[in-house]
Amino acid sequence: MKLRHARAVAVFGIAVLALTGARGSGGGGCDNSSSGSSSSSSSSSGGSGHTDNDSESNSSSGGSVSGGGGSAGQASRDITIDKCAYDAATKNLTARITVKNDGALDYDYSVTMKFSGSGAVPATAVKTGIAVAAGASATAELTTPYVGTGDGSEYTKCEVSRASRL
Template sequence: MKLRHVRAVAVFGIAVLALTGARGSNGGGCDNSSGSGSSSSSSSGGSHNGDDDAGSGGSGGSVSGGGSGSADKAARDVTIDTCAYDPATKNLTARVTIKNDGALDYDYSVTMKFTGGSATPATAVKTGIAVAAGATAKAELATPYPGTGDGSEYTKCEVTRANRL
């Protein structure tokens, strides 16, 4: 190869590297969706990808949140209404309300962690919770009580994972 061909290949390689590097840092592309998502706004209700606040639930419950992923948005859609031991079914039960402020219908999946004092943590999962765009839905998550007492040691519920499809 001649020297001018080597130079042309080198310049072309640098140009390609510069362009692909710029797209990975939110600097290029047509829709600007290939970046880190630090603070771009969404058309579904004006929420921001970079919000790091966690929502809170009722009756001693909480929603784990933070970060910038779709799962974090889904977790913020979930509010814990009640969290208790149900002696009739011998289950740890949490009732939740899911509010879909988006423009699309979603099926939610929620994972709930029951804790308290020295109790061994217990987990309940509910999938396929259909929530229409702009609507709310209620759901119940339950898991068998792992102890032998009255269930009073379980005083907290926490949403550890939520997804929407």
């Protein structure tokens, strides 16, 4: 490789690092499968939180956001799970999220939420096209049909399994 090519690659790498940020993966969350009190959790690298026992839900909830590297990792760190519950009125598993865009550019987010718990068949919900302007926040609701026959109490955890932004 010629010296000018090596320089070009180095400059490109630095530019990508500067644009995407050099933060490590992170994201906080919680799983309160046996707790009946309100709580939240966060990490020093961005993190997320949630509140248990929302007045609109019939089951306890938990949530987490897992971050990775690059744009997808940043997208994960931009998401907070506000509610994770079974909605008896619609018979859906529901997660309400807030997406906060601290960047200088507008982004459209896509989020895949995984619902799980002890004895529960894992379920997923996908929401695409969540438009968030630079420096702003937006809320979104992800839902998937409940396939069980009970009251949904076996679903105690929500987690963002995939997130991206464009």
